[in-house]
């Protein structure tokens with residue numbers, strides 16, 4: 124199994140390109156199923172989750188063309204999905220279990236073909252993550268849905284019909300699934316208490332380019348006027364705000380100066396504000412963000428995770444790593460996932476002072492962490508261990524890094540380009 128080895132002590136300096144967002148490209152790839160023609164997606168990050176999604180689409184019968192020459196090398200990386208030959212409506216357990224976002228084929232398959240069978244994704248390290256809101260949403264659009272032998276089985280006689288869907292709680296995935304389904308439903312749908320994440324806006328932009336009639340994406344209420352068919356389109360995926368935030372935290376922790384290219388600062392207000400609170404100078408211009416720490420140690424910050432525009436849960440572990448070496452103490456409250464403190468034990472192996480009480484973690488900064496062997500437990504936990512390793516004394520060896528490859532493109536090359544001593548070993 125591969126591991127990442129980080130030698131602490133380097134001050135990060137330089138420029139790093141930001142890739143397309145995992146959480147935007149996955150729903151967009153699923154949305155291509157709704158079209159009657161090929162859809163061309165660019166700025167596709169080279170991630171394990173993207174490979175899984177293309178396998179899933181290919182298994183349904185879609186034609187997939189990957190621009191092998193350029194994928195992973197920046198804005199020219201592309202995937203074309205041709206949904207015309209789709210002949211299976213079943214998303215099997217073998218793929219869904221490795222990537223929860225697979226459940227996002229439910230809405231498109233149901234709306235386009237009238238039936239879908241999608242394996243239940245099951246829980247994962249960060250929480251139980253049920254899909255009841257996805258199911259209720261499909262039912263509100265007129266689908267018959269049952270859960271049988273671990274599969275969600277959904278069908279509709281003819282087309283889905285538009286309806287009012289009020290989500291009990293804010294869910295990114297349920298909003299995306301229902302939004303996609305509503306695009307081909309008969310009549311108008313209104314999604315209330317919808318998630319407002321930038322990735323929802325990016326998905327809506329892609330659907331609109333395919334001919335969908337959507338208003339209000341990015342707000343809590345989204346209106347969709349269903350259309351009979353969607354056509355082919357071209358869409359460039361939004362920049363990854365979580366990858367961007369991870370590099371900025373790395374710069375802050377090491378006292379360095381890092382400039383992000385191809386970033387999307389407008390989607391990062393909560394994270395940028397916390398970095399300024401931690402003592403960083405943050406300069407934003409166009410698609411570039413520069414963070415300069417001027418060699419200082421960061422100050423600890425308090426964090427409450429919340430749906431967008433609140434502080435993203437996907438940045439919680441990285442800010443915890445920063446608080447571990449910051450001046451003072453910070454209180455972190457994780458409100459989205461019930462078990463998203465798996466990184467705490469591993470950070471403690473490096474000498475971090477963290478006390479967890481339920482959903483709250485109190486982190487007291489220490490002068491120096493010490494390198495140690497640690498284990499990645501989920502995607503962002505893995506990132507937090509790299510960050511801690513960058514400032515620890517000596518070598519940190521991170522095991523189970525397959526989590527990292529789900530969501531970060533060329534992470535060790537990008538960190539090495541900023542001056543980090545980091546390598547992948549078998």
Ligand SMILES: CC(=O)N[C@H]1[C@@H](OP(=O)(O)OP(=O)(O)OC[C@H]2O[C@@H](n3ccc(=O)[nH]c3=O)[C@H](O)[C@@H]2O)O[C@H](CO)[C@@H](O)[C@@H]1O
Nearest residue numbers: 146224252253254255256257293294295296297437459460
């Ligand atoms: C691929 C993708 O975009 N993943 C992101 C997405 O995950 P995902 O879409 O799975 O997250 P949700 O927004 O749906 O989950 C938020 C909360 O709602 C709960 N819930 C959700 C659906 C449901 O039917 N019932 C229910 O109770 C979840 O268990 C969780 O506690 O948003 C999360 C919250 O910003 C991010 O951490 C993930 O990176």
Ligand SMILES: C=C(OP(=O)(O)O)C(=O)O
Nearest residue numbers: 146223224437502503530
């Ligand atoms: C939790 C995450 O992703 P997913 O929903 O794909 O598991 C994440 O990106 O941090």
